[in-house]
Each structure stands twice: as structure tokens, then as C-alpha cells.
Amino acid sequence: MGSSSALADQDDTALVTLVADGDAAALEELYGRHAPWLVARLMRRCNDSDVVLDVVQDTFVTVWKDARRYRGTGEVAGWLWGIAFRRMVSRLRSRKDVVLLPEWDTVGRGHVPAAEDEVLLGVEYGDLAGALARLSPEFRSVVQACVLDGLTTKEAGKLLGVRQNTVKTRLHRAKAQLRGSLALPQEGWR
Amino acid sequence: MNAVELTAVTKTYGRTRALDAVDLSFDRGVTGLLGPNGAGKTTLLRIVATSIAADRGGVRLLGRDPHGSHAELTGIRRELGYLPQELGYPGDMTAFGFVEYVAVLKEWNDRARRLREVRRVLELVGLGDLATKRVSKLSGGQRRRVALAQALLGDPRILVLDEPTTGLDPTQRADLRRTLSALGGHCAVLLSTHQTEDVAALCERVVVLAGGTVRFDGTVTDLVATAAGRVWLCDDPGPDALVSWRTGTGRHHVVGGTPPPGATATEPTLEDAYLLMLGADAVRAPA
């Protein structure tokens, strides 16, 4: 059966196929690759490590059961985040005291990235970061939920406590505003 | 006190006497049961495994009487592992699920300890990676190993294995040998097999059973020694050889009878000794 060295060479999609076939060692390899970053990303939404761990466990148990349904469209990482985040949203629906979206208005306490990194971050996303910062909070929330976290407008509506149509409108306007911002020439950008 | 003591044990099925006043005792170590079909091997193993009762004679397992009180019988069964000749697997069970089910039957009631033990025995038989596969999807040899794993639960003091090597390739048989010899240190292992080379590889002691009686009980080396000087190689088998066959070198391996001219004596194998011991019976109804 798959020895650990052979499994380490397989790509994510191949591992999911093996898991669909009942290979628990492949699931362990997938866990090793993806559980850490899922934990990190989920912790930014919810401080409670017990809840986060539960969600990650549920996610991989779901992978075990539903591996057959993965159609190979998009990356496995994206598929995993989709399962994990939705699981977290439904778990925390009743808990009002838990942060589900990162604080957009706090200033980071960490070290300031080197000038080079700043420029590179800018390359990744244009001046998307800056443009996002200029959005209003409601617009930012829908962008976070739908664009960054991958929820549908219906799911985002449930999460944010607004109607689906409201989400759609806000998203549309936010995107328009972002497009407008990005069309302008950027300072410090050759 | 030996782990297993059988005194004049008799078992009859209809008009056939499967076991006829058999006297045997086993203690720690690995013992092989050799014999042709119908020799009574499976019956003997089933009596030791407390699956059936003897008609006559005394049976003592771990110093207790299996025909006594229910409490004594259960006490024996707690320290006994049994691999039957044929075993089915319910529905769509996984290997892990199957061994876990048996673990509950063996009173492993604490879930965490039970899961650890099931993992341990599956690793022992080399099926750690396949634990979550459906048994129906495993090969014959792998299924046999699953069945062996359940027998190893709880480190029993008596281990009864009926044809454990069926479907195993030479590497797996070597693994089994290692596992069993490690167990033989503290456990009375009793296994039956058709293949003499399994006995040679796995056992220190061998019992030859035929027609319900014990024909030989001693070490493998002693059994082989009984064939000394009665096996040779020659170009043409003589007319009164017990059995002979052509070897890869073109010469014939001849067992028994008188040596024809030009024959060279050769080292006997366990199979030769077994064939000689059982004589015509073995040849007519081969194991």
C-alpha cells in the first residue's frame, strides 16, 4: 500500500482519489499538508482553538466520506476551505460573541513588511489592498464573505444577517467601486 | 502444568471416529499439526478452541475444565485466540470494523483502549494501511491476515490457528513466522497446515495425526531424522519406491523402497519424513 514516501510525491488531487478509494494513509498525508494552514486561517475568524480544531476534524471526516464527490475542478485547497468555513459558519451561528470576520479597522501590531514586500504585495493584487481599505464596512464584509471566503450570496446573507438581494447589491457596488479605484494611477508605482 | 492437556480425547461423528483416545499436551512454543484430510486436525483444534466438546476423555485448558461451570469456560475463552478454517465477513465491514467487533465480543469495553488494541494487532499482521478497506475488497491472503489479527487480540495464552498460511506468499509466511516465534515465548501456539514446509518454517514441535490417532509427537528435527538413509537421488526410480518425482536437475527424488543402483543418498526433508511415516495413506489421500 502507499508508503509515506510514495504518498509525499502525490499531488493533492491524486491523494483525494486515493481517499475516495478508502486509503486512510492518503487522508493522513492530506491532513499533514492542509490542516496547519486551515487552522491558521480559521483562527483569524474565531479565537477558540477547541472550536477551530473541531471544525478541522469535521472537515477531514467529511473529506473521507465525500471524497468521491470532488470533481477535480479548482484546487483541493479551495475545496477544503469551502467545507471548513461553511462548517464553522453553521457552528457559530448561535454564538454571537465570536468574531467571524477579521477586524478591518484595527492597525496591525506586527512588524511592518519590508519595502520590497510591500511592493510585491501590491503586485499580487494591484492596489486592491488600498482600494479595499477605502470601502465602507458593509461593502468590505460582503467582499470578505463572498470574494475572499468563497460563500454564495445566500450564505453570506445568512452570515451577515441581511437579505440575499442586499448582499448582491452591495457586492455589485463594491466591485464597481474597486474597479473605479484601480483604474486610477497609483502613487509610488512605476 | 501445561497450557493444554488432552487425555484420551475421543470425538465421534456418526460412524466416523474423528479422534480416537488422543493424548497430547502443549505448552509455550509453536506446535504444528500435520496430517491428511480427515485426520482429525480441525476437530482437535475445535476442541482446544472450545468450539465443540469432546465425547470422552479429559480436556484441561490453562488448568481449567471447559466442560465445567460457565464461569470456568468463560475464563478460558478470555485468554484464547482462535482462527477458524473458514470465516465469513458480514456485509460491508472494513477490516478495522471486523476486528473491532470481535474485540467487543472479547470484552474490550473501553473505546480508547479497544481502538489502540485493534490498531496494534492490525499492524502486527501488516495491515495497518489497509485497516479502512472493505474486507470484500481485500485479497484472499489479506482476508486471512484480518482473521489472524482478531485471534491475536489481547495477547492470548493459547492460540489456535487452523490453516493460517492459506493464501500467503513466501514473504508473508516469513512475516508470520516472525510474529509467531515472538508469541511462542509466552503463548501455546497450535497450528494446522497442509504444507510441510510451513511446519518446517514455523514450528519447533510437530504432531502428525492420521485417522484420528497420533503417529508422531516430537521436534521437527527428530521427525526428519526418521527418514535418514531412506531418501536418494537417481536417474530411474525403482519399482518399489513409495513416491518419487523428477527434480529440476533431471534426476529423480525417490522416497522409500530399495535404492536402485547408481543412487546417491540425499538429505531428507520434512516432507519426505512425513510421507514415509504415513506410508500409503499419505500418498493416496495427500494432505
Place this chain on the structure above:
Amino acid sequence: MTTTWHVHDDLLADYVAGRLDAIVGASVEQHVARCAECRASTTPLVDPLLLARGWDAVRDTVQSPAFPLPVRLARRCGLPEPTAVLLAAASSLRTAWVVGSFLALTFAALAVVLAGGQLLAPFLLVAPLVPVIGVAAAYGHHQDPLETLVVTAPYGRTRLILLRTLAVLASVLPFTVLLGLFLPGPAWLAAAWLGPAVALVPTLLALSSFVGPRVGVAVVALGWSAVVLFSLRGLPATWPVEATQQLVYLVLAAVSLVVLAARSSRDRRMGAVL
């Protein structure tokens, strides 16, 4: 496009520690979601004990999956965990069987209601037989594949069969009583069918100890059907469950239990009477 740029180690450490603000954090996050190398770099930054605990739980769930629904319900009512493992493998408790019996009983009750209470036979026929068939199935399919192991295990074959019998009865009887309440006719009818039901089960067990469960269930089913059909020939609809008959069933049950006890003490040698 993204392959040449990777997140700086310090930046990643800040991200995992939650020290980055939302904008930069989102940026890092979106990149990590698409870059295997940066994901791998995240691994040493997350508490390994936490991750190990997580995997242990996943592995346990994967190897020893959750019980089917009926068994889970029983667990909530206090069924011990090891017993649940045994029951989960028993076919009588598979959801399909439970649903099937519920349907059969519902149809039988409907038939009676639609007949306006003149004809009770369908319900009286089906209600006692459902648990009987369920118990026969508790023996596992013919030659339970695990038979030899069950016989030689400390738990005990008799105990296992009785456990499955109880489980079948517990899963079916309450529902049947409920249905009985909807039947037209005298109020005692709702529970009257319990008499034959409760009597036929030990009868089945006693018979099975002689001829095996398949023959046993056939004999019991045919016998009961004969009684109900016989009552259709001009006798009142409630005849099969009237007082005199109930007494007969009681006697039958008592005799069966005596037979079982007698065999149990005689066959004590290998401890498996059923």
C-alpha cells in the same frame, strides 16, 4: 503567475500569530490558499500537539465510524457503547429493516381502519409477526459468518442473540402500540395483540433451539396465520385476542420458557443453547 513570489517567513509568522492587520492578512491569506509551498511553510508555525490531537480524532472516526441512526438514538437513551458496537453490525437494526416493518404495520393498520373495524385480521396478523421475524433475523443470516468466533468468545452467543432480540422488540413494539391506538373498536384492542406477540417470541426461541431459526420462524408464522385465518370463518373479529385465547398464549409462552431453561441447564457444557 504566483510561483516566484512567496511569503516572507516573518510575515507568515505574524500571520499565524494574528499580528497582521486585516488588509495585509487578507493578502497573505489569499496567496497561501493558492501556494503549496507557503502552505508547507505554515506547518512548523502551528502547534504540533494541537494538530496531532486533531488527527487522532479524525483517525478514530475514520476507522470506527459513527453508528446508524437507530443505534445512535439508543445511545442517547443510555445504551452502553460496547453494546452499541455489537448492535450496529446486526442487520435487524439496519434502518431499512426498521422502515420496512414500520411500513408493513402502517399498511396493516390502515387496512383495518378502512374496513371500518369489521375486519381486524390484517393488523392482528402482522403486528405479532413483525417482532417474531425481527428476532429470527437476529440470528444473523443463515450460518452467521462470525458464528465460530461468537461461540468461542467470552461474550457468549446466547447473550448476543438475546441482546438482538431485545433490540428488535424495543424498536418495534412501541410503534405498534401507538398504531394500535388508532384502530377502531374496543380500547383494549390497542394492546391485545401484545399477548400473542410476547408469547410467540419465546416460542420461536424454543423452537429454534431444536430446528434452527429458519424452520422455527416458518412454523410460527404459519401457525399464527392459521389462527387468524381460522377466525375469519364466522368468528368475531377479535377472536384471536380474546381472553380465553390470551390464556392459551400465556401457557404457550410459559412452556417455551421452561423448555429454554431446561435445555440451557442441560447444554451448559458449551454454554450455547440457542
